[in-house]
Amino acid sequence: MMMLSRAQYKTAAEKELHSILNYWMQYTVDNIHGGFHGKIDHNDQVYADALKGSVLNGRICWTFAAAYHFTKDPLHLAFAKRAYDYIVQYFIDPEFGGVYWTVNADGSPADTKKQTYAIAFAVYGISEYALASGDETAKQQAIGLYRTIVQRAYEPVHGGYLEAFARNWTDLPDMRLSAKDANERKTMNTHLHVLEAFANLYRIWPDATLREQIKDLIDIFLHKIIHPQSHHLQLFFTDQWESQSSLISYGHDIEAAWLIQEAAEIINDEALAETVRQRSLFIARAAAEALDKDGGLWYEYDPATDHCVREKHWWPQAEAMVGFYNAWQISANEEFLKMSLNAWTFIQDYLIDTRKGEWIWGVYENYHIIAQEDKAGLWKCPYHNSRACMEIMRRIQ
Template identity: 55%
Template sequence: MNLSVFKSEMQQELRSILDFWIQHSIDEQQGGFYGRLDNDQVIDAGAPKGCVLNARILWTFSAASGLTNDWRYAKIANRAFAYIRDHFVDKEYGGVYWSVTSRGEPLDPKKQIYALAFVVYACSEYYIAMHSEPAKQLAMDCYRIIREKSFDPLHGGYLEAFARNWQPVEDLRLSHKDANEKKTMNTHLHVLEAYTCLYRIWPSDELKQHIKQLLAIFEQHIIDAHTGHLHLFFDEQWNVRSGTVSYGHDIEASWLLLEAAEVIKDEELIAKMKTLSVKMAEAVIIGVDTDGGLWYEYEAAHNRLIREKHWWPQAEALVGFYNAWQISGRHEFLQYALNNWSFIKQHIRDNKNGEWFWGVLEDHSVMPGQDKAGFWKCPYHNGRACMEIIRRIV
């Protein structure tokens, strides 16, 4: 496949993904977007609505609007911003709720820094597309409260979660599969991503220093210097609390770290992150199956490979391997990206109903009982992958 065909297919795929969300996700009765849609397009109208889902919808349609100038995408972005502003923002204690009911009332009001980061990310992108001052203000408000409430001045980095009133909370986890630890790779990666997007609309020295601090944390604590994989969970002092390898996060971080360095225009960091990007992409190759798909996780403590291929690691592999090829010029990285796209088209994309399945098992059968849209299943990973490839192929 030549690159012009690859770009054309990415443009077509982006339209297909966004069309699916326009057609199936809008909750006309209760406002905003449905909280859940299963693989058979059956709507769960009573499902809770998650802040992460709504922020990712806002980011995706804002970015797509900016890329394509399609008014339909701007309309969805406007709807998403209004819903977040009206239903997720905690007007008493600041920040955003983790979830609301299907009717938009507070459900789980805890303050998960991961969710605040996505609101910063999404509102910054919305400002880029729409020049909305209220969106910029919300992004700044969430950024400042992250710094005020979550930053650890003693050991560096950000604490994971708090009660609604910003008091300590026992359960810090994003989901049931996560370790209940004070600091996580995942939240730090998405705080970095949020700060990077915020810097595009607020290029301050203060924010640049916070981005540089985060890149240093990844280099010093989160990336394993020997393997190139990411450690996932930590205590407050950055002692590692997990031996699991997440191939999807490895390849996602490989390009997001470089993007952050490039946005702040720090030449020394750009050179350092390019070297790290290639090293991390090399580390992920062991997780690529012969069919081109990327396995989910490897549990080192039990020497067990999780033989599932979820949608989002495939999306990140497209960008991460393409990025590694752009840096290194090594053709095998481009081939990994193209092979992954072939795998997606054959096994992950729902060629009948649209969008991508949550994932497939080892025999390529669709994972049962998963969401097509939901708390975690959003248009962000695959939509962003399409947009990144479109931008990178000139």
């Protein structure tokens, strides 16, 4: 496997970032109802009547606002504003606060449950748009949604944030983020993205209470979520932080290996950041257990049943680019740099759609394409892959 130089890696990432952005600008705009289409399938077929997801729209908002910092292209900022305006008009619940999970194609409410994860992505996207645009109203929207999470989802006895609620913030019997998740009141995934959102908000609003909440979240990862022996993330918990699953998600491992560190660095707590850096190396090594010889990362593994999902989805590969590069920056261990470069090689070889742009969902063990999944949809967004490109650009810069 021929290795790129770091300068070549940066150039390749920048080219790919523009390709991803161009796909979303060309194919996903809903010119009839506003905003963006809710679904485009593997064959680039647009589903004009598909539901529109709050997570997708928050991530589109973040992607184009974050890209604007690099490109200074006013069109990218305009696309961020399009996503921001749509979130404010259609996803934010004017009566009970928070954001709906989905709306119909015309913008009318569909699934009105309040998923803490989704509200976090609204904070993440809107705060990035406020940073890019200087829009004070957007900043206040992000702060308001953050306060909703704290007021409604915080669990004061054992700490952390509860998973989901009905529209009016009453209990839900089914709190799952997706059908594959366990129905538990606290999850790693939601806490990772609440931390990500709070840290991003801190960049435009360095509030003392927010800083303490970020520190508390990092502490939860260090002492509750990261397994003390295996260094994998534990995924599902009771209120008392008792682990309810042995499942390992390798993509979340390598994503957390740099995101938690970034949060500690954003709040300028150097002692905490150094602690997290050392833990990040352990997490990166744990994630590397799933690397295949082609540079790709397997999806997940359950040691209780010895079952490995031998698929390589787009987003763990994107996170591998960043997470292993970050581990190299901490440790100067060249093996981590090779892992990052190999992840990029795998993405080029198997995931990038060189015909129309964007990345496919993934491949099976035999490299057959996972063709039944979306190119754009409730979960297939321009966030993991564009962010990986921007992170590589920024770090090599």
